[in-house]
Amino acid sequence: MLLAPLARVSREVAETSARSRKISLLAGLFRTAGPLDVPVVIPYLAGRLPQGRIGIGWNALKDPPPPAGRATLTVHHVDEAFSALAAVSGPGSQAERRRLTQELLGAATGEEQRFLVGLISGEVRQGALDAVAVEALAETSGAAAGAVRRAVMLAGSLQHVAERLLAEGPRVLEEFLLTVGRPVLPMLAQSAADVAEAIGRLGACAVEEKLDGIRVQVHRDGGTVRIFTRTLDDITDRLPEVVDIAATLEGDGFVLDGEVIALDDEGRPRSFQETASRVGSRTDVATAAAAVPVSPVFFDILSLDGEDLLDLTFAERHEALAGLVPEPMRVRRIVVPGPGEGGGGGEEADPRVGEAEAFLSDTLARGHEGVVVKALDTPYSAGRRGAGWVKVKPVHTLDLVVLAAEWGHGRRTGKLSNLHLGARREDGSFVMLGKTFKGLTDTMLEWQTGRLRELALHDDGFTVTVRPELVVEIAYDGLQRSSRYPAGVTLRFARVVRFREDKRAADADTVDTVLAAHSQG
Numbered sequence: 001m002l003l004a005p006l007a008r009v010s011r012e013v014a015e016t017s018a019r020s021r022k023i024s025l026l027a028g029l030f031r032t033a034g035p036l037d038v039p040v041v042i043p044y045l046a047g048r049l050p051q052g053r054i055g056i057g058w059n060a061l062k063d064p065p066p067p068a069g070r071a072t073l074t075v076h077h078v079d080e081a082f083s084a085l086a087a088v089s090g091p092g093s094q095a096e097r098r099r100l101t102q103e104l105l106g107a108a109t110g111e112e113q114r115f116l117v118g119l120i121s122g123e124v125r126q127g128a129l130d131a132v133a134v135e136a137l138a139e140t141s142g143a144a145a146g147a148v149r150r151a152v153m154l155a156g157s158l159q160h161v162a163e164r165l166l167a168e169g170p171r172v173l174e175e176f177l178l179t180v181g182r183p184v185l186p187m188l189a190q191s192a193a194d195v196a197e198a199i200g201r202l203g204a205c206a207v208e209e210k211l212d213g214i215r216v217q218v219h220r221d222g223g224t225v226r227i228f229t230r231t232l233d234d235i236t237d238r239l240p241e242v243v244d245i246a247a248t249l250e251g252d253g254f255v256l257d258g259e260v261i262a263l264d265d266e267g268r269p270r271s272f273q274e275t276a277s278r279v280g281s282r283t284d285v286a287t288a289a290a291a292v293p294v295s296p297v298f299f300d301i302l303s304l305d306g307e308d309l310l311d312l313t314f315a316e317r318h319e320a321l322a323g324l325v326p327e328p329m330r331v332r333r334i335v336v337p338g339p340g341e342g343g344g345g346g347e348e349a350d351p352r353v354g355e356a357e358a359f360l361s362d363t364l365a366r367g368h369e370g371v372v373v374k375a376l377d378t379p380y381s382a383g384r385r386g387a388g389w390v391k392v393k394p395v396h397t398l399d400l401v402v403l404a405a406e407w408g409h410g411r412r413t414g415k416l417s418n419l420h421l422g423a424r425r426e427d428g429s430f431v432m433l434g435k436t437f438k439g440l441t442d443t444m445l446e447w448q449t450g451r452l453r454e455l456a457l458h459d460d461g462f463t464v465t466v467r468p469e470l471v472v473e474i475a476y477d478g479l480q481r482s483s484r485y486p487a488g489v490t491l492r493f494a495r496v497v498r499f500r501e502d503k504r505a506a507d508a509d510t511v512d513t514v515l516a517a518h519s520q521g
């Protein structure tokens with residue numbers, strides 16, 4: 001398959017806001033993709049290189065040779081060229097990378113050059129591509145969209161399902177079952193401004209503590225335990241104490257969903273940074289575990305003794321959870337009846353809300369982040385922000401993407417300090433909303449300097465532009481008008497709360513969400 005139609009479709013999908021048009025563009029592309037192309041086409045459309053980081057900065061990209069007059073590059077050839085680039089190392093590697101990059105660009109037409117440069121710099125990034133691609137795959141293969149979606153959730157990979165579906169046809173979808181040992185994309189929550197709004201959206205529900213730890217999916221198959229993160233990375237070796245606990249539970253095979261968190265002697269949460277760096281540390285796990293032990297706290301169960309529980313209601317799943325996991329390892333919760341069941345309605349204050357608000361206050365007093373209100377009658381929506389889960393956090397924060405960082409002065413000389421913060425647009429590009437260096441501790445400054453150097457594209461001696469991949473959680477006091485920023489607004493008193501390495505840029509907040517939250521507040 002030639003690169004030219006892929007570059008064209010990528011541009012056209014970004015340019016149109018009509019979902020049906022996006023689907024038919026992608027379906028047309030998938031129809032022409034051969035089995036060897038699919039493993040490359042899907043990541044390229046999402047703006048990702050299968051090789052990961054290949055260390056090309058702007059120097060290698062600037063002053064490209066004149067574009068080729070005819071499209072001859074194949075997707076396979078480009079993939080090989082990127083593999084060759086990723087393998088370059090040692091002395092003279094910068095010059096060699098530039099030579100290989102320029103050679104590749106010289107073989108590309110104008111449109112292909114723009115696509116390749118965007119791919120390398122992280123600018124080609126389609127927002128919400130997965131959902132559209134699922135429908136396009138259904139259209140191309142003749143499978144039902146729901147069946148493709150479920151297979152993607154269970155496989156945890158659009159690419160894997162696409163490869164098999166396009167090669168083998170719709171029947172292959174039956175093979176994507178929930179399998180203990182293979183992670184599933186976790187269900188995510190929607191947000192509400194307060195408990196009353198959350199409860200108002202749901203019928204009978206559970207109000208659960210929202211713990212500020214790291215999401216984990218714990219699988220046990222007989223004697224084997226595996227632990228996965230929200231992004232489906234296997235972190236089993238980093239959490240020996242959680243492995244031990246999972247091994248002591250009575251069930252033989254299960255998949256549990258929950259959070260791991262570092263607690264102090266009184267059972268209060270230690271700082272998120274302590275939990276995060278403990279879960280992130282791969283070296284000398286035994287010492288790290290002794291210094292900062294983490295506890296698992298489970299809130300859902302997806303499979304038990306060979307039975308897939310995803311389609312059961314939350315009430316039924318919770319019963320199964322309670323039968324397997326003893327209380328201190330289950331999240332604290334209260335159950336609130338539906339509007340017709342326990343009073344409420346009418347003009348007077350809804351007692352359902354009062355009880356939930358008291359639970360929230362108590363949860364905050366215990367040092368936790370907020371609550372997640374969950375409908376009792378809904379199935380587990382793997383990989384989606386399901387309407388059945390609504391989170392309420394009193395401190396509103398945004399997850400933004402670092403677009404660039406400025407070299408610090410004085411005490412911060414030699415460190416990348418002031419961060420340029422971007423919100424996502426639906427088309428996958430980013431809008432800068434402001435800058436901040438507030439809230440950064442010395443440790444964070446040190447860490448971000450190293451991390452941002454890895455992502456650097458260009459350094460003009462003052463500002464380092466980076467691949468837009470690092471997600472940072474920002475607290476702020478509202479928005480204010482500003483003609484200096486492209487959305488016409490900027491953040492007031494933005495300060496860094498923490499880095500969210502567990503999130504991808506595609507999970508960051510969109511500029512529309514930011515503006516909508518502001519207009520409500």
Ligand SMILES: Nc1ncnc2c1ncn2[C@@H]1O[C@H](COP(=O)(O)OP(=O)(O)OP(=O)(O)O)[C@@H](O)[C@H]1O
Pocket residue numbers: 187188189190208209210211212213214215230259299331372391
């Ligand atoms: N009782 C709970 N039920 C569900 N999720 C919980 C619970 N306690 C803590 N969490 C955490 O809260 C998250 C739910 O919010 P959401 O799905 O929006 O994820 P998020 O974007 O990581 O949110 P946040 O940044 O608010 O933690 C889960 O991913 C999980 O890590």
